[in-house]
Amino acid sequence: MNGAQFVVKALERENVEFVFGYPGGAIMPVYDALVEAKFKHVLVRHEQGAALAADGYARATGKVGVCMATSGPGATNLVTGIANAFMDSVPIVAITGQVPTFYMGTDAFQETDMLGVTMPIVKHSFLPKTAEELVWMIPEAFRLAQSGRPGPVLIDLPKDLQMAQIDAPLVEAREQPSVPAPDASALQAALELLEESERPLIYAGGGIGMAEAVEPFRRFVETTRIPVVTTLKGIGALPGDHELNLGMLGMHGLKAANMSVQEADLLIVVGARLDDRATGKLDSFAPHAKLIHLDIDPAELGKLRRPAVSLRGDLAAGLASLTVPVAIRSWRKTCLDRKAAHAWDYNAPGEGIYAPRMLRRLSDTCSDKTIVSCDVGQHQMWVAQHIEFLNPYQHLTSGGLGTMGYGLPGAIGAWLGRPDHEVIVVSGDGSIMMNIQELATLNRYGIPVKIILFDNSHLGLVRQWQELFFEERFSEVELADNPEFVQVAASFGVRGMKIEHRDQEQEGLEALYNAKGPFLLHVVIDPNTNVWPLVPPGKSNAEMMEGAKS
Amino acid sequence: MRFFLQLSLRNMEGGLERVLGVVRFRGFRVVEMSAYSNPNGEDLAVTLKVESQRDGENLKKQLDKLFDVRQVEMFTTTPVPTPVHSGYGMPVAAVG
């Protein structure tokens, strides 16, 4: 067996179902071995699509996503996707071809120092120098991607090792170290804080879904009956329509959520990292609150704000220990009254399509078998605000990196991982163009992903900031020269429809749902519609702006 | 504030570079550094003197997460010089 065949066998051993990739010179022996692989290789049309599809697969399934590319430009094209997975703690393994070891360091054709390029955006990276090292490195890469706080792992694979003989047997990965329960005395201290608190609030992050702690989290909420705010990635930890769910906090968070955080005397932060988009100006964030912070990553505890109690370790165990009734009736009522007072109002002037209302309509038709994969911009915030998700894995969004172009490849990975789900992309006219070539991938494999493309003929979110914070000096945000998207889709073999008026919303959504294969619904909206509420950058979450709907 | 970090690393591809990358990215400046490999070249003992306005404890926790880092300790005064484990003594880099 040669090194390349060994790699394929080792991936089979890891129960890999799909590898998203694109071939080239330095990875050709592996592509040769792929002819006999038991798993499926999915040919994307740009390596960024491969890395983002691997990310979408991982988020939707909880398994490791795998992507592959050749050396040099193939490998550097993966970089945005690797960074995306790093920022959102998504387990992927990226395998890149590398020039032969004897050429490394000579500026050989398509030689890029991928270990160096990716160092700050991977959990770890391997560069084997002998074929035998692959025996332990491949299982170790999969183990590392998933262990503790998950993340991307790179294996940079010199071509001579792919062709070298390996006689070693496959080995199992080392066992994952078990995640310890948080320290007992810290749990006791946390219980005391909980007992003393008059205005506690739960701050739920993406770690809950990733730790598969949704059930213990919900038991904790149901028993304590403490109101909950979520981060962007924490959406779905509690069902969107749950009475105690005050919604997302932060820059485009809900008023009830941000106001409650500012008043709370105790924040129970669960699997979250206090990102600046969520906290606003840190000095004035939750000024009256002590923190109980639960996370698997010790480096997050005290990174931005010193908790009164740090609970490092297994979320499920930590939450179970805190699952006690608390007496906070009047505070709960304050929060819930506020939620009711600031409920969304979907009345908007004019005859045009109001994206938030259309998304609410979509939300009403979603089930626990719907996955929404977003791009980045105003439409992404509207999805977060207006679709009520039942589980975290149903909402795929590029949170930490904010990668325009995530939506479509993310959805491809998600559907392949969960083909019994309806997978919907919500995109913008700017974002869709970043990975539009992946329409070819939908067509090639008959992937029935449905795309809702909100077209405001602008880079809407940037336009909004220029309007509000740069004195309406609009600079390079207008996209009136967009192509006819339905025609573009058609030329890729994807059917579509364009709607512009309010009374076409239902018809459009029906066409989308009824389409057998992939479908693109091109929805023209008013460029002046902004996302509200908004906390201006660098300001406290107490200083939320509200504006007209259009 | 200045303080010392003493690390024991797996001397694998990129190990020392990763440590220095984390130090820089997290907002610390290297003032002094020494690194010795053990005789079989598998491990590296590294001592760093760094300075920053930022909390050193946070840097230590970030370094501790690296796969290559077997152990990391923080000192406010000059630590017992390497070798931290027996067998160290082949300098691979020394600056400052």
Ligand SMILES: Cc1ncc(C[n+]2csc(CCOP(=O)(O)OP(=O)(O)O)c2C)c(N)n1
């Ligand atoms: C790759 C990348 N480039 C630039 C940005 C900065 N950016 C954030 S939102 C945005 C506009 C997105 O426009 P569109 O996809 O049309 O969505 P809209 O805001 O109009 O809903 C831009 C340029 C980004 N997040 N990602």
